[in-house]
Amino acid sequence: KLENATAKAELGRASWKLFHTMMARFPEEPTADDSLALRTYIQLFARLYPCGDCASHFQKLLEKYPPQVSSRNNAAGWACFVHNEVNRRLRKELFDCNNIGDFYDCGCGDDGKGKK
Numbered sequence: 001k002l003e004n005a006t007a008k009a010e011l012g013r014a015s016w017k018l019f020h021t022m023m024a025r026f027p028e029e030p031t032a033d034d035s036l037a038l039r040t041y042i043q044l045f046a047r048l049y050p051c052g053d054c055a056s057h058f059q060k061l062l063e064k065y066p067p068q069v070s071s072r073n074n075a076a077g078w079a080c081f082v083h084n085e086v087n088r089r090l091r092k093e094l095f096d097c098n099n100i101g102d103f104y105d106c107g108c109g110d111d112g113k114g115k116k
């Protein structure tokens with residue numbers, strides 16, 4: 001089947017949105033189990049990402065820059081950094097990671113997690 005760049009880009013945008021929003025909701029002070037869950041999620045995301053080329057590039061990126069899962073700030077900063085590495089490879093504009101703070105809002109209010 002032919003590649004469909006529009007569908008590939010749309011999948012990318014949706015995936016990045018979920019990825020960064022998840023980091024924005026990760027605990028500021030995670031338990032060891034929270035951190036293990038996030039690391040596992042990221043590794044499985046990289047393994048199962050539906051675009052095979054993207055997945056193998058991203059897996060190499062994770063080897064070079066292992067997921068930072070020790071706090072929300074570290075996780076969000078790491079995710080912004082690796083997305084920028086993908087942007088760089090695809091010759092896209094880089095995102096200013098100092099502005100990551102309030103950019104990703106899940107819209108879920110105080111749904112019992114006591115955040116945002």
Ligand code: FAD
Pocket residue numbers: 008009010011012013014015016020049053054055057058079080081082083084086087090092094095100
């Ligand atoms: P996207 O890169 O999708 O970004 C969406 C929005 O996120 C931007 O508009 C901006 O508001 C914000 N943003 C941008 N940079 C950052 C950042 N660093 N941190 C936080 N927010 C940011 N496509 C390919 O063609 N080849 C690939 O190998 C490839 N690999 C991918 C690997 C992964 C894991 C993912 C999730 C996607 C991959 N994609 C790949 C898709 C590609 O990254 C883009 O999603 C797609 O090209 C659409 O780009 P876009 O310009 O709309 O912005």
